[in-house]
Amino acid sequence: MKSFFERLRKDKVGLIGFLGIFIVILIGLLSPFIAPYSPEQMFTEHTMEGPSRQFIFGTDEFGRDIFSRIVYGTQVSLKVGIIAVGIGAGCGLIFGLISGYFQGKVDQVIMRIMDVFFAFPDILLALAIVAVLGPSLTNTMIAIGIVFTPVFTRTVRAAVIAVKENEYITSAVAIGVNPINIILKHITPNILAPFIVQITLALSGAILTEAALSFLGLGIQPPNPSWGVMLDASRTYMEFAPWTILFPAGAIVFTIFCFNLFGDSLRDILDPKMK
Amino acid sequence: MADQQAVLEVKHLKKYFPIKEGVFKRTKNHVKAVNDISFDVQEQETFALVGESGCGKSTTGRSILRILEPSEGEVFFKGVNLLDYSKREFRKVRKDLQLIFQDPYSSLNPRMTVKKLLLEPLLTHGIANKKEAEQKVVEIAERVGLSKEQINRHPHEFSGGQRQRISIARALILNPQLVILDEAVSALDVSIQAQILNLLIELQRDLKLTYIFISHDLNVVKHISDRVGVMYLGQMMELSDTEDMYSNPLHPYTQSLLSAIPSHDPTIKKERIILKGDVPDPANPPAGCPFHLRCPKAHERCAVEKPAFFEKEPNHWVACHLYE
Numbered sequence: 001m002k003s004f005f006e007r008l009r010k011d012k013v014g015l016i017g018f019l020g021i022f023i024v025i026l027i028g029l030l031s032p033f034i035a036p037y038s039p040e041q042m043f044t045e046h047t048m049e050g051p052s053r054q055f056i057f058g059t060d061e062f063g064r065d066i067f068s069r070i071v072y073g074t075q076v077s078l079k080v081g082i083i084a085v086g087i088g089a090g091c092g093l094i095f096g097l098i099s100g101y102f103q104g105k106v107d108q109v110i111m112r113i114m115d116v117f118f119a120f121p122d123i124l125l126a127l128a129i130v131a132v133l134g135p136s137l138t139n140t141m142i143a144i145g146i147v148f149t150p151v152f153t154r155t156v157r158a159a160v161i162a163v164k165e166n167e168y169i170t171s172a173v174a175i176g177v178n179p180i181n182i183i184l185k186h187i188t189p190n191i192l193a194p195f196i197v198q199i200t201l202a203l204s205g206a207i208l209t210e211a212a213l214s215f216l217g218l219g220i221q222p223p224n225p226s227w228g229v230m231l232d233a234s235r236t237y238m239e240f241a242p243w244t245i246l247f248p249a250g251a252i253v254f255t256i257f258c259f260n261l262f263g264d265s266l267r268d269i270l271d272p273k274m275k
Numbered sequence: 276m277a278d279q280q281a282v283l284e285v286k287h288l289k290k291y292f293p294i295k296e297g298v299f300k301r302t303k304n305h306v307k308a309v310n311d312i313s314f315d316v317q318e319q320e321t322f323a324l325v326g327e328s329g330c331g332k333s334t335t336g337r338s339i340l341r342i343l344e345p346s347e348g349e350v351f352f353k354g355v356n357l358l359d360y361s362k363r364e365f366r367k368v369r370k371d372l373q374l375i376f377q378d379p380y381s382s383l384n385p386r387m388t389v390k391k392l393l394l395e396p397l398l399t400h401g402i403a404n405k406k407e408a409e410q411k412v413v414e415i416a417e418r419v420g421l422s423k424e425q426i427n428r429h430p431h432e433f434s435g436g437q438r439q440r441i442s443i444a445r446a447l448i449l450n451p452q453l454v455i456l457d458e459a460v461s462a463l464d465v466s467i468q469a470q471i472l473n474l475l476i477e478l479q480r481d482l483k484l485t486y487i488f489i490s491h492d493l494n495v496v497k498h499i500s501d502r503v504g505v506m507y508l509g510q511m512m513e514l515s516d517t518e519d520m521y522s523n524p525l526h527p528y529t530q531s532l533l534s535a536i537p538s539h540d541p542t543i544k545k546e547r548i549i550l551k552g553d554v555p556d557p558a559n560p561p562a563g564c565p566f567h568l569r570c571p572k573a574h575e576r577c578a579v580e581k582p583a584f585f586e587k588e589p590n591h592w593v594a595c596h597l598y599e
Contacts, residue, residue, distance in 0.1 A: 167381040168383055171376060172384075175373070175396045175445070176367065176370060
């Protein structure tokens with residue numbers, strides 16, 4: 001862990017991403033203290049006002065403070081990102097381990113099902129799942145989790161197959177360790193590097209997918225503050241009130257950018273060949 | 276061969292790997308990696324398997340331990356056929372049969388400390404409670420020459436020779452009866468080789484172990500083994516006591532192998548038998564004697580009829596038409 005931070009410090013780009021993510025998480029955790037107003041409070045005499053000293057990012061059509069809504073929206077984005085990726089990563093890890101370790105017919109069945117999921121564009125698949133389950137925060141997270149399962153399954157499976165070739169796996173077999181313990185104690189710890197990298201990259205994807213779903217009206221429902229919901233609401237006014245769309249879009253771009261920067265540098269850091 | 280007590284009896288062991296081709300993965304042919312091998316291993320002896328790379332000696336070792344499931348044959352360990360066990364039952368039997376690998380860099384899980392690596396076999400077989408197990412770990416670590424302080428380190432902090440000591444400790448902590456050493460010293464440099472070999476010999480004497488020593492290094496084999504089996508293309512060509520084999524090799528293949536041992540003394544001029552050609556493809560072994568294409572003494576019969584493996588002299592078996 002110590003060497004991890006040492007190596008991160010040398011990688012300036014990764015460090016910027018890491019600090020950015022840190023700031024975003026801090027904003028999410030401390031939103032009630034950072035936001036000057038409640039995200040739902042309407043200042044009816046201040047609708048559609050541009051950025052000013054009172055409302056630094058301006059107000060929307062109901063007179064709500066955009067800065068406060070973005071700050072609270074961070075909570076939603078992070079929550080969706082973390083839980084959805086948790087679902088996807090968890091399922092992907094289980095399927096990938098089974099698929100990669102046992103191979104043969106089980107592998108064929110699992111991977112062909114994943115191929116079916118892969119055949120659909122992410123957003124289309126998420127839309128279809130939400131359409132079936134009904135739009136809500138929970139269902140958005142489940143849908144995004146399902147969308148991300150195949151990527152994790154593939155990543156884990158490939159890593160398992162590579163790790164399985166090592167003699168320490170044969171050595172464990174020769175000692176008489178049962179398959180479950182071989183998977184848990186010998187394979188899983190050795191596939192964590194690509195798995196963790198995939199998690200950081202998927203986090204940005206999940207946040208983006210949530211925004212897109214919410215934008216399309218199938219994710220988080222208004223008046224809950226979500227970056228995607230805000231984009232959707234301000235779409236009609238963006239020509240004469242660009243601040244309503246610029247700032248939420250900026251928040252999305254910043255967060256995704258930081259996660260991607262960090263994910264890329266994490267891949268280099270965790271790659272044992274780079275040591 | 277049968278007068279002593281055999282710990283391990285391998286009978287007509289075969290391991291074929293299917294060659295799959297085409298879209299439907301149909302089996303076109305088989306690589307006959309181990310093609311009908313039989314031998315006995317006596318209690319507390321060191322039985323060496325030698326041969327060129329690709330001759331099936333490692334596959335033989337792994338088939339005995341069912342790391343690779345044999346295609347055919349029987350492997351009797353103390354009178355019980357190992358191939359009769361179900362996979363689950365066999366996991367318990369593995370305690371008595373251990374394997375030491377060639378490459379100490381890939382045979383130890385890099386994420387586990389030495390202590391965890393050594394505890395694992397004990398806890399897997401439920402041999403000792405945690406406290407006794409930790410005691411045992413320290414004992415065996417010291418036995419193979421690692422200090423108490425070193426056992427909390429990870430494998431990458433050790434040199435190749437030390438890692439091989441860890442592998443040996445890990446295999447021996449279960450108190451096995453038969454240990455298969457698959458090129459166990461081949462990856463080490465010569466001075467370390469000697470240390471590890473001496474350690475192995477010491478441990479064999481103290482713990483009453485039986486070794487199957489798989490190697491291509493004829494000098495090492497001569498030093499450590501009691502009996503030697505020479506393999507070629509998945510088949511046993513000659514089997515005898517080590518001394519007898521080195522002083523009086525019968526099979527032309529063994530003769531050429533032995534003539535290739537480099538001598539320590541440059542003034543001694545040895546007559547080398549240079550073989551022509553390459554080892555044939557084990558998927559399509561030649562008819563008759565597997566060696567006849569390269570054999571300097573081959574005659575017509577060798578191309579047609581496969582020689583039987585028979586006891587030419589007491590305890591000296593050979594598969595060659597020259598001696599029939």
